Structure formats: C-alpha cells, structure tokens
Amino acid sequence: MERVISFKDVSWRRDGQNILSEINWEVKTNEHWAILGLNGSGKTSLLNIVTGYHFSTTGNVTVLGNEFGKTNLPNLRKKIGYVSSSLEKFSQLLEQETVEEVVVSGKFASFGIYEEVTDEDWKKADSLLTALRLDYINGKTFNKLSQGEKRRVLIARALMCDPQILILDEPCTGLDVFSREEVLGVMNDIVQKHCHLLYVTHHIEEISDVITHVLLLRDGQIVASGPKQEVLTGESLSEAYKMPVNVHWEEDRPWLTIQQKKFSLS
Numbered sequence: 001m002e003r004v005i006s007f008k009d010v011s012w013r014r015d016g017q018n019i020l021s022e023i024n025w026e027v028k029t030n031e032h033w034a035i036l037g038l039n040g041s042g043k044t045s046l047l048n049i050v051t052g053y054h055f056s057t058t059g060n061v062t063v064l065g066n067e068f069g070k071t072n073l074p075n076l077r078k079k080i081g082y083v084s085s086s087l088e089k090f091s092q093l094l095e096q097e098t099v100e101e102v103v104v105s106g107k108f109a110s111f112g113i114y115e116e117v118t119d120e121d122w123k124k125a126d127s128l129l130t131a132l133r134l135d136y137i138n139g140k141t142f143n144k145l146s147q148g149e150k151r152r153v154l155i156a157r158a159l160m161c162d163p164q165i166l167i168l169d170e171p172c173t174g175l176d177v178f179s180r181e182e183v184l185g186v187m188n189d190i191v192q193k194h195c196h197l198l199y200v201t202h203h204i205e206e207i208s209d210v211i212t213h214v215l216l217l218r219d220g221q222i223v224a225s226g227p228k229q230e231v232l233t234g235e236s237l238s239e240a241y242k243m244p245v246n247v248h249w250e251e252d253r254p255w256l257t258i259q260q261k262k263f264s265l266s
C-alpha cells in the first residue's frame with residue numbers, strides 16, 4: 001500500500017465555523033509525521049478525522065485503504081493506536097494493575113482485562129516491555145511508576161494490537177529532559193515494528209531523526225507540509241506561530257529560538 005492516509009480538499013465545520021479548511025495531505029508508506037501548530041490550530045480535529053471520530057464536512061478521506069463513508073470503522077480503529085497525554089486521566093483506572101496487565105489490556109482496547117489472555121499474549125506483552133526498555137519494572141503496579149515509565153507503558157499497550165498507525169499526542173508533556181529523551185529513544189523500536197507515527201507536539205526539539213515529515217497548521221489550514229528539513233524553517237514556523245522565530249539544527253534535530261528584538265509581549 002503506497003498511501004497510508006489521504007486527505008483531499010477536506011474541511012470540517014462546527015457551529016458555522018471552519019475548524020479545518022481545504023486540507024490536502026498524504027502520508028505514504030515509511031513516512032513518519034510530526035503535526036505542529038498553536039493551541040486551537042486544528043491538530044486534534046485532524047486526528048479525530050483520521051480515527052473516524054469526526055466525519056469531514058466536505059472532501060474525501062482514505063485511511064489504510066479505507067474510504068470513509070464506505071468502511072467498517074471499528075475494524076479500522078483496531079489498526080490505529082492512540083496514546084494521548086490526557087489518557088493519564090483514565091490511567092487512574094489502571095492504578096492497581098501490573099504493567100504486564102496494562103499492556104495486555106491493549107489487545108482488548110479496554111481498561112482492565114475481561115477476556116481470556118493466552119500465553120502468547122503475555123509473551124508479546126513481555127517483548128513489548130523489553131522493546132520499550134522497561135524490563136526492570138516487570139511486576140510493578142502502574143501507580144508505582146514515574147511519569148516517563150507510565151508513558152512508555154501506555155505506548156507498549158497501544159502496540160499490543162499491532163497498529164499500522166500509531167498516534168502519539170504530546171507524549172512528552174510534563175516529562176523532565178531525561179524522561180523525554182527516554183521516550184524519544186524508543187521511537188526507533190516502534191518504527192521497526194512497521195507502524196507509521198503521527199507525532200503531535202508543541203516542541204520542535206522533540207522531532208527526532210525517526211520523524212521524516214512535518215505538517216504545520218495555522219487556524220485550521222496547512223501552512224506547510226513535506227520533508228522536515230524543508231518545512232521546519234524560520235519563515236514557515238514564524239507564520240504558523242504568529243511570531244518571528246529562528247530554527248537551527250543540531251545533529252539532525254531542530255531547535256527553536258524567538259527573535260527577541262522583533263518580539264514583545266506589550
């Protein structure tokens with residue numbers, strides 16, 4: 001399959017307002033995208049269309065070869081993993097579960113295990129914990145983990161059903177620099193599992209070498225999209241962030257600075 005996601009002239013209207021306008025976007029095989037934009041620029045709305053929780057008002061959406069309107073959404077959603085920063089609100093439900101139980105529950109898309117778990121499932125959960133460098137917490141309950149460990153367990157949980165697309169929605173929010181680098185470091189392992197990453201962030205320095213492409217949104221419209229080196233320029237980001245900024249690269253990672261002389265809060 002050449003195209004993983006295709007948006008053609010997609011708009012999404014709510015309360016008489018265009019939340020997304022004329023989105024033309026394609027994710028191809030072996031591409032991994034970061035989605036950037038200010039608060040309210042439309043990132044979550046776009047992802048809700050990818051997962052079939054919103055229907056576009058106009059335009060055509062195809063995800064993993066399924067054209068929306070003609071497809072079985074529950075089946076499609078099984079192929080899409082979603083790790084949201086707000087998922088941790090729900091993680092209270094998982095507090096007393098062991099990390100292995102939390103990971104296995106991803107197979108059933110439930111919080112808690114209400115179906116039969118096979119030996120193979122437990123083995124798979126163990127190997128995912130190993131892939132996410134979490135062997136050392138085997139047997140611990142979820143409530144005893146650090147924020148960074150919890151995030152990685154939730155990523156392992158999302159991988160339990162072999163998603164073809166993995167959405168990581170601000171996975172490093174609230175993490176210290178060390179924990180953030182640990183989360184970023186496991187992305188290579190995820191890519192080796194042949195799933196396509198959609199990585200939402202407010203911090204361009206989280207765009208590690210695994211990410212190949214960037215979609216830049218402003219007020220529900222695309223400012224720029226394409227290979228990251230072409231999109232992550234001072235010019236495009238200044239337009240998206242509505243303030244003058246510079247980008248510099250260090251070892252294939254971008255960093256943002258604000259042009260202080262031209263920017264004032266007053």
Ligand SMILES: Nc1ncnc2c1ncn2[C@@H]1O[C@H](COP(=O)(O)OP(=O)(O)OP(=O)(O)O)[C@@H](O)[C@H]1O
Pocket residue numbers: 014015019037038039040041042043044045046
């Ligand atoms: N169901 C809805 N009904 C009406 N307006 C909505 C709805 N969902 C989102 N919006 C509006 O659409 C705009 C884009 O919201 P969205 O959550 O997609 O932005 P975002 O880029 O994900 O923001 P953030 O970075 O804060 O998470 C906002 O102005 C929001 O208020």
